[in-house]
Amino acid sequence: MANLKEVRNRITSVSSTQQITSAMKMVSASKLRRAQDAIQRMRPYASKLKEILQNLSASLDSSSGGGFSKEREVKNVLFVVINSNRGLCGAFNSNAIKLTNNLINEKYPSQKATGGIHILTIGKKATDYFKKTYTLASSHNEVYDNLKFDTVAPIAVQIMADFAAGKYDRVELVYSQFKNAAVQTVTSEQFLPVKSETVAGNLKAKSVDYIFEPNKEDIVKDLIPKSLKIQLYKAVLDSNASEHGARMTSMHKATDNAKELLKALKLSYNKARQAAITNEILEIGGGAAALEG
Amino acid sequence: MQLEIVTPDEKVFEGEVKLVQLPGTTGSFEILNNHAPIISTLKNGKIKITDSANATQYFEIKSGVVELQNNKIIILAETK
Numbered sequence: 001m002a003n004l005k006e007v008r009n010r011i012t013s014v015s016s017t018q019q020i021t022s023a024m025k026m027v028s029a030s031k032l033r034r035a036q037d038a039i040q041r042m043r044p045y046a047s048k049l050k051e052i053l054q055n056l057s058a059s060l061d062s063s064s065g066g067g068f069s070k071e072r073e074v075k076n077v078l079f080v081v082i083n084s085n086r087g088l089c090g091a092f093n094s095n096a097i098k099l100t101n102n103l104i105n106e107k108y109p110s111q112k113a114t115g116g117i118h119i120l121t122i123g124k125k126a127t128d129y130f131k132k133t134y135t136l137a138s139s140h141n142e143v144y145d146n147l148k149f150d151t152v153a154p155i156a157v158q159i160m161a162d163f164a165a166g167k168y169d170r171v172e173l174v175y176s177q178f179k180n181a182a183v184q185t186v187t188s189e190q191f192l193p194v195k196s197e198t199v200a201g202n203l204k205a206k207s208v209d210y211i212f213e214p215n216k217e218d219i220v221k222d223l224i225p226k227s228l229k230i231q232l233y234k235a236v237l238d239s240n241a242s243e244h245g246a247r248m249t250s251m252h253k254a255t256d257n258a259k260e261l262l263k264a265l266k267l268s269y270n271k272a273r274q275a276a277i278t279n280e281i282l283e284i285g286g287g288a289a290a291l292e293g
Numbered sequence: 294m295q296l297e298i299v300t301p302d303e304k305v306f307e308g309e310v311k312l313v314q315l316p317g318t319t320g321s322f323e324i325l326n327n328h329a330p331i332i333s334t335l336k337n338g339k340i341k342i343t344d345s346a347n348a349t350q351y352f353e354i355k356s357g358v359v360e361l362q363n364n365k366i367i368i369l370a371e372t373k
Contacts, residue, residue: 038302045299045369052332052360052369149301149371208362213333214319222318222334223358226371233301 004276007269014265018258024088025251028244032181035241038147039178042237046230053227055208056220067164068224069194076116077108078137078159078168080191081130082175082235083123084243085144090250092176092243093125095186100130100174103188118168120159122236137162143236149229152236156229163192175235176242182249184242191231194224294326294364296342298352300372305352306342313366314341315359330362340368 081100083093100119104112111117120137121127127139138158143151162168171192176184212219296313298306313324316338324331335357342350357370 041303042301044304045301048299048360048367049358049369052358056332153371208330210360210362211329211331211333213317213322213331218318219332219334219358222356226356226358226369230301 004269004272007265007272011262011265011269014258014261018255018262021251021254021258025248025255028248028251032241032244032248035237035244036178039234039237039241042149042230042234046234049223049227049230053220053223055210056212056216056223068160068192068228071193072166072169074108074111074116074169075114076118076168076170077111078118078120078162078171079104080120080122080159080171080173080232080235081126082173082239083121083126084239085124085141086243087125088250089243089247092184092246093123096174096176096239097126097129099186099188103172103174120155122155123239144240147236147240149233152233153229156232157225159192159232160225160228168192173232173235175239176246178238178241178245181245184246189235191228194228294324294328294366296366296368298340298368298370300370305370305372306350308344310342310344310366311347312341312343315368316340316354324361324366327364328361332358332360334358335368335370340370 079100081096083096087093104117108117117134118137119126119130119134121130121139122141122143124141127136127141130136131139140155143155159168159171163171170190172188173191174186174188177187178184294310296306296308296310297304311326315322315324315333316336318334318336321338322333335354337355338353340352340354342352344350352370353373354368354370355373357368359366359368361367
């Protein structure tokens with residue numbers, strides 16, 4: 001028979017855990033809304049930039065992207081893994097880490113053997129994980145303290161400089177794409193060299209007779225770094241929104257579990273209490289019978 | 294003409310203007326009403342705007358690009 005006091009203690013501890021998880025859920029919900037707002041605000045810039053690039057490159061060949069679109073023999077690969085700084089968000093972080101490991105083993109086994117895998121992490125969870133197995137190119141956990149374009153852009157600038165200097169021959173981005181509060185998909189995309197279809201654009205681009213100042217080539221050269229910065233910023237924002245979405249879902253589940261647990265505990269508490277009362281009555285009855293007899 | 298100044302973080306300006314002065318990569322230039330379509334890159338400097346009430350406003354930018362078409366100007370800027 002469960003001890004009354006023990007059960008009571010467990011009920012208190014479970015219900016305080018429930019309070020914490022439901023509070024965390026609320027916090028995540030409001031942070032999620034803010035993260036989504038940031039994505040919304042970034043969108044006009046990103047789409048306009050893409051439109052201009054497509055407009056320009058419809059008439060240019062793909063070699064015009066400066067050094068950023070040239071494919072080289074892949075000896076050194078840089079993985080940019082975007083995670084969160086905090087845990088308690090379900091499989092959010094481990095999914096991105098798992099995908100990175102899969103990519104390394106399937107797509108770049110030879111580079112792994114020759115030590116050509118480099119990792120750049122954004123977020124403490126990925127940093128903690130990858131510093132055990134690889135030497136990190138750098139880690140940027142501080143971007144989440146003040147998440148805006150100006151804090152993310154320098155990372156992209158650094159990656160572009162390293163790529164241009166030949167330190168890496170390919171850069172892959174691994175992050176969680178935000179679909180909605182309940183669904184996040186881990187994806188990887190090639191960051192550098194710039195894929196030709198993003199540069200070459202589609203032929204649907206409107207043919208407006210623009211004046212180009214200074215000239216098309218220079219404008220494209222100027223815009224590609226901008227669009228890369230935006231691509232990284234978008235990935236970080238997406239990952240940030242996904243993190244809060246994932247945390248919200250997992251905290252919701254934790255709260256539900258606590259509720260179930262409390263129900264079961266209450267039942268066994270009441271049973272134990274009832275048994276104790278029955279016992280007492282039996283004893284009194286027995287004592288009275290003994291006196292009468 | 295209609296002007297929009299957009300940064301990755303927010304929309305800084307939106308409204309009707311009479312004159313826009315821009316720090317183009319090859320030199321400062323102005324856009325007045327009914328300018329021909331243009332795409333130009335911008336360098337570090339100040340954007341000067343005169344709106345329909347003749348009030349001037351300044352925006353500092355680090356770099357950017359401007360697109361003008363049908364009297365609609367969009368400036369994509371990275372601010373400091």
